[in-house]
Amino acid sequence: xxxxxxxxxxxxxALSIPHEVLPCNPEWADTDVFCANYGIPRENAxxxxxxxxxxEPRSYVACLVTASMKLDVNHKVSKLTGIRRMSFASxxxxxxxxxxxxxxxxxxxLPEGVPLYVxxxxxxxxxxxxxxxxxxxxxxxxxxxxRKLPRAIVAEIxxxxxx
Numbered sequence: 001x002x003x004x005x006x007x008x009x010x011x012x013x014a015l016s017i018p019h020e021v022l023p024c025n026p027e028w029a030d031t032d033v034f035c036a037n038y039g040i041p042r043e044n045a046x047x048x049x050x051x052x053x054x055x056e057p058r059s060y061v062a063c064l065v066t067a068s069m070k071l072d073v074n075h076k077v078s079k080l081t082g083i084r085r086m087s088f089a090s091x092x093x094x095x096x097x098x099x100x101x102x103x104x105x106x107x108x109x110l111p112e113g114v115p116l117y118v119x120x121x122x123x124x125x126x127x128x129x130x131x132x133x134x135x136x137x138x139x140x141x142x143x144x145x146x147r148k149l150p151r152a153i154v155a156e157i158x159x160x161x162x163x
Contacts, residue, residue, distance in 0.1 A: 047105075053086045
């Protein structure tokens, strides 16, 4: 299968976002394996991470960061949301909310009402590769097109990874 998730394709089409669909071996969908097998620099691979805010009722935010950066949930995301208690959403929560599996989660086709924070480092790349909504596709696009997403907010939300 090398088709994007239908909800992802609908949003890309609705926003007229130029992109390239890249087929991906589902066994290589996780970022480190993907980058190693396809020769993609970690700075150009962007992960969509769902964060669960410990509110009543429970709410979520999506965050997009390059694989070379680490999402700073406890400080930067907490400050942006005004919520102190939060955690990374589990794989089950992520799939339940987005309909997408880890290794394929993307900023496109997210449910209404889920804010999206895009790390400013993502915007400095000449291209980024994000999930296709499934583990068998990825999407290559110029990051400036992420600004077309109605709920996208560019902010400093990550810190450099220490390896």
